[in-house]
Amino acid sequence: MFDYGYFNLGYLDTLSYKDTFVHRLDPRAKLGATLLFIVTVVSFPKYEITGLLPFFLFPTLLFSLGEIPVKFIMKKVFLVSAFALFIGIFNPMIDRKIAFTLLGVPVSGGWISFLSIMLKLILTITSALLLIATTSFPGICHALQKMGIPDIFTSQLLFLYRYIFVLVEEAMKVARARDMRSFGNKGKGMKAFISLTGTLFLRTIERAERIYQAMLSRGFTGKLHASRPYCFSGVDAGFLAATITALYLFRVHDVVGAVGRFSVGLF
Amino acid sequence: MSDALLSPVVGGAFWSGSLGIIAYCARKLKKDLDEKMVPLMGVLGAFIFAAQMINFTIPGTGSSGHLGGGMILAVILGPYAAFLVMASVLTVQAFFFADGGLLALGCNIWNLGVYPCFVAYPLIYRPLVNAESSSKRITIAAVASGVVGLQLGAFSVVIETLLSGRSELPLQTFAIMMQPIHLGIGLVEGFVTAGVINFIKAARPEILESTSSARPLPVNISTGKVLASILVMTLLTSGGLSWFASTNPDGLEWSIEKTFGRRELPARESRIAPALKSIQGKTAFMSEYGFRGPEGAGESKGKPAWPVTDAGRSASGVVGSALVLAAVLVVGIAIRALRRKST
Numbered sequence: 001m002f003d004y005g006y007f008n009l010g011y012l013d014t015l016s017y018k019d020t021f022v023h024r025l026d027p028r029a030k031l032g033a034t035l036l037f038i039v040t041v042v043s044f045p046k047y048e049i050t051g052l053l054p055f056f057l058f059p060t061l062l063f064s065l066g067e068i069p070v071k072f073i074m075k076k077v078f079l080v081s082a083f084a085l086f087i088g089i090f091n092p093m094i095d096r097k098i099a100f101t102l103l104g105v106p107v108s109g110g111w112i113s114f115l116s117i118m119l120k121l122i123l124t125i126t127s128a129l130l131l132i133a134t135t136s137f138p139g140i141c142h143a144l145q146k147m148g149i150p151d152i153f154t155s156q157l158l159f160l161y162r163y164i165f166v167l168v169e170e171a172m173k174v175a176r177a178r179d180m181r182s183f184g185n186k187g188k189g190m191k192a193f194i195s196l197t198g199t200l201f202l203r204t205i206e207r208a209e210r211i212y213q214a215m216l217s218r219g220f221t222g223k224l225h226a227s228r229p230y231c232f233s234g235v236d237a238g239f240l241a242a243t244i245t246a247l248y249l250f251r252v253h254d255v256v257g258a259v260g261r262f263s264v265g266l267f
Numbered sequence: 268m269s270d271a272l273l274s275p276v277v278g279g280a281f282w283s284g285s286l287g288i289i290a291y292c293a294r295k296l297k298k299d300l301d302e303k304m305v306p307l308m309g310v311l312g313a314f315i316f317a318a319q320m321i322n323f324t325i326p327g328t329g330s331s332g333h334l335g336g337g338m339i340l341a342v343i344l345g346p347y348a349a350f351l352v353m354a355s356v357l358t359v360q361a362f363f364f365a366d367g368g369l370l371a372l373g374c375n376i377w378n379l380g381v382y383p384c385f386v387a388y389p390l391i392y393r394p395l396v397n398a399e400s401s402s403k404r405i406t407i408a409a410v411a412s413g414v415v416g417l418q419l420g421a422f423s424v425v426i427e428t429l430l431s432g433r434s435e436l437p438l439q440t441f442a443i444m445m446q447p448i449h450l451g452i453g454l455v456e457g458f459v460t461a462g463v464i465n466f467i468k469a470a471r472p473e474i475l476e477s478t479s480s481a482r483p484l485p486v487n488i489s490t491g492k493v494l495a496s497i498l499v500m501t502l503l504t505s506g507g508l509s510w511f512a513s514t515n516p517d518g519l520e521w522s523i524e525k526t527f528g529r530r531e532l533p534a535r536e537s538r539i540a541p542a543l544k545s546i547q548g549k550t551a552f553m554s555e556y557g558f559r560g561p562e563g564a565g566e567s568k569g570k571p572a573w574p575v576t577d578a579g580r581s582a583s584g585v586v587g588s589a590l591v592l593a594a595v596l597v598v599g600i601a602i603r604a605l606r607r608k609s610t
Contacts, residue, residue: 009363034369035369035370038270038368038369038370039275039278039279039370041270042271042273042274042275042370043275046432046433049588053588053592053595054595057595057598060595060598060599061599063599064600064603067606077365080366080367083268083269083367084269084272087269087428088271088272090435090440091434091435094435094436094437095435113433113435116433117272117433118271120270120271121269121270121271124270124271124369124370125270125365125368128362128368128369129365132362132363137362140362150289150293150297151293152293152297152305152351153289153293153351153354153355155305155309156305156306156309156352156355157309157312157358157359159305159306159308159309159310159313160308160310160312160313160352160355161359162309162313163310163312163313164316164317164359166313167310167314167316167317168313168316168317168320170317171317171318171320171321172320174321175320175321175322178321188322188323189323189324190323190458190459191462192323193321193322194459194466195466196321197318197321197459197463198462198470200314200317200318200321201314201318201466201467202467202470204311204313205307205471205474208307208310211306212303212306256587256588256591258587259586259591260586260587263587263590
């Protein structure tokens, strides 16, 4: 029930433990590449469309090399697009100046900037989801730690991740039990919510105390260690270098325009 | 906040601000840390996720709401630990739910972490509530700080969007859309937070006493120093990133124009200028196909250039786009097919 019940968190986690070329790359290389990719994509100006298209190569390669189900990720992208969609849709309403006519249909600047926002949305969200689908969360925490994020932050981030699975499942049981005992919206009010959440909180605190005792008895000194040593190999450096080169070329050169002119020139 | 609505400068600036505060909080906690805090923080972060699984009906509307988290964490853990937990909750959300995206994460940590932990909590909640406060007083304090925190957060989203210049929405319209909605959300969240705090206080008062009152008050530490260092860092990063942004005409230049009355900074002929010019030359050639026309006449209002392209160009643009997308698709399908064959 958990795999599909809670934003597919469990399923994403399972995907991240696959063993492919992409999964084997060092988390630092993947995190770095993804961040650079996102920054490059959003650095395009407001009315950019064609320049963004070659960037679809990056997610496509990760999808196919990492053997990640496309439909699953795209469904998630669609689900979270609401905010940007809501803000972006005002562009065509406000910016009505006709930019150019395409096959006799006038297109306003607002629609172009709206389309640009949507392309950026798909690219950035997809790459973020692909990062987590190809890299285990402990791997990412480890990468963050190596990149200079304070220990205390990464350690408790790891804890948080571990216990989401436990606590959310518990909360789902609580919610289901309440729903079975309530009729329509009766019994689902704030009062019941507060005492349910309060109880859940107290149980959480007690659990935290037990966890701490258990950890102490196993020699916990305030620091967590990775069980699997990560090393930044030549392959990782190569991957990062290739990504940076491709990003630079796609950002600075007009790939679509060149291809378009070349093929139009053929006829 | 969402990646697609951000410019790199705004995203980077808020990232560096948030990272600075994370580092500051971590240092602060390390000083007076019992290791017990680490598991407690982690598990409480997971609790926020769990509590969001249980929703409730908002009286009078029929729609449903859930617990936000920032305030309740601040009350229980104190502002420093609460900020770190809130940042990690948002980090997990950004990774797994793709909520906003990774660049927007810096903004989101700022909007949902800084205001409740370092504005609403020390300036509103702490002065109003002490160990002997009645539940009514706690309720008032929690509602007030919940509302203030969310109002500031919502306004920050408006500012970030405007500075990035990707959306056409003017300040007033956007603010009028955002603030009232978040007033409602803040009220509901405040009441729920107050309810849970009162519940804990009734059942196990020592939890609140041991955590919040033992933590030093954030007011008496040198807030000025923190603010100054954050400001310096933000300025440095935006300065570093601005070479990147100077290839695109909105975002930063919009704000520069506001301050200086013209598009470029007055004196900016440094060593990187020639290099920049060459990049700009290349991108300008490209951007003709990105439907961004020549800049120039009628530029007085500070809007980006109007897209102007002629039919021939857009035709080759469309053909090129289709071909590039098709090529990308073919690469993906080919790799899939090859893999299937080899396994």
